[in-house]
Amino acid sequence: MSETYPPRVTITEVGLRDGLQMESKFLPTEQKLRLLHALIDAGVRRFEATSFVSPRAVPQLADAADLMREVKRRGDVTLAALAPNAKGIERALQANVDEVVVFLSASETHNRxxxxxxxxxxxxxMREAAELVRGTSVHLHAAIAVAFGCPFEGEVALEEIERLATAFAEFGFQGITLGDSTGMATPRLVKQRVDMLRHKLPGLPVTLHFHNTRGMGMVNVVQGLASGITSFESSLGGIGGCPFAPGATGNICTEDTVHMLQELGVDTGIDLAALCEVAKEFENLLGHPLPGQVMHAGPRLRRFTVEEALCALGS
Amino acid sequence: MSETYPPRVTITEVGLRDGLQMESKFLPTEQKLRLLHALIDAGVRRFEATSFVSPRAVPQLADAADLMREVKRRGDVTLAALAPNAKGIERALQANVDEVVVFLSASETHNRxxxxxxxxxxxxxMREAAELVRGTSVHLHAAIAVAFGCPFEGEVALEEIERLATAFAEFGFQGITLGDSTGMATPRLVKQRVDMLRHKLPGLPVTLHFHNTRGMGMVNVVQGLASGITSFESSLGGIGGCPFAPGATGNICTEDTVHMLQELGVDTGIDLAALCEVAKEFENLLGHPLPGQVMHAGPRLRRFTVEEALCALGS
Known part of the structure; x- marks a missing residue:
């Protein structure tokens, strides 16, 4: 905890994809666009913006092409999209995404x-996906789900992560995300996996994607920082949930992550106050409380009056 | 994060005091006793069990003397109680508590x-409190509220913590808790305060009490460990809330803390599965969802069947 951390990290906002996918409600394209633009105004520069998946499978993201058509594009903002197969990649390329994310699971049972x-x-x-994207200017990114443990098989061997990541590098993937899909990551596993990848595949940038399912999301971020990682994924308001654990939260929360990074002296380029306003709007649009903490409590130096305190204590 | 941590730490369960104090419901003494005995069976050995405060001020703990009379006492279990004044201390001593906890705030406005x-x-x-307890076999403990920041005044100077802790040591207090009453602690502040206390008052054991109000509770525990602290306070199911921040959580959660410590290789002597069962009973008794994560998600190697997954994903 007393190590030197990187001075600056990049946050990829995944709430509009990984988050919304778990919501029962379809958020109209217009509302998604308003959130996206407000997040860009708050300083967020990378998004997993949508998924070119079957609208039947994920109706919440059925408007992927519309979203990409209508969003204001900026040279300094990267809009990535998930694509589960060749058809999805073709749709993503047609929609002019900046980055295609293709994925598989580290365990056989989860993948199946x-x-x-x-x-x-x-x-x-994934080899075919890489061939489809090669020759375009679109960035090619791979994600490994359940990279820190599988809810069906238990522990995932480090060798499996090495085998998959090595294959991705050979196929021409330009970056890789280790996804902690069900919140099984621990600081020990984070350090082990990151150290291995940086040693074996030093040219392949690594992004970490944690869930807070068991309350360790932030601790894993700090371990990632201590291991030299400068790219993290998180979700506005902490939306996402965990399909296997009703009551447990999902993705780590963007505002809480930005707040913690600020307090650790790590810059994200994001305006926390503006970010919290967007999170509150997101909460209103979704119509249920979001698990984010800082959006409700305010930043640590938020001042209260004694009257507010007495009122709150009396309630 | 890669430091060596202490092999074993002590958890003080504060849910029955700090936690219940924030609940609107009065939990009957019999139910409190059932929880307390179940927690002891699960391996918890230290409790902030109640508070000898005015029943008008805190009706939830009006049964402090009854609770102490009826609880099964054990030589290896410490039952501490908060006492706000001389009358409270006398009641606590009459009730045969193992430890009296007296407190003040680090900031003038919060104290007032x-x-x-x-x-x-x-x-x-507090000097008078120490005189009342001196000569008995009861352990004398001091707590500093808002030790990492005040919701009214902002930052709290390190010198203030030093001044108060030095006075406590002079008065004969045998231990001190730094309380992060409104979730303003950061790893930097934890390290700074712990290093100072261990340097200036090496004979005074330090306990850390964090709230997760801004999502940093666990990160602060890890920093405490890295700084050599072996005593932490937490609350069953994470109950407690934050009076100033509706929607934000309060105390760090005991099960989540025990789970994380286990994964860091730090022993607490507590059986996590048994602990989670008590947390679920607590949730049932209180009648609303508790913020604890592990009680809902299970430990990280909990296995699911594919049928459970499909069922969950389809819901």
């Missing part, structure tokens, strides 16, 4: 449950 | 708001 095919087959799909 | 007197007067009260 989530993608309905073997890991071997998914790896072949 | 919370205790309705100046810090100078509170310090005088």
């Amino acid at each position: 449950t989530n993608l309905n095919r073997s890991r071997a087959r998914s790896l072949e799909d | 708001t919370n205790l309705n007197r100046s810090r100078a007067r509170s310090l005088e009260d």
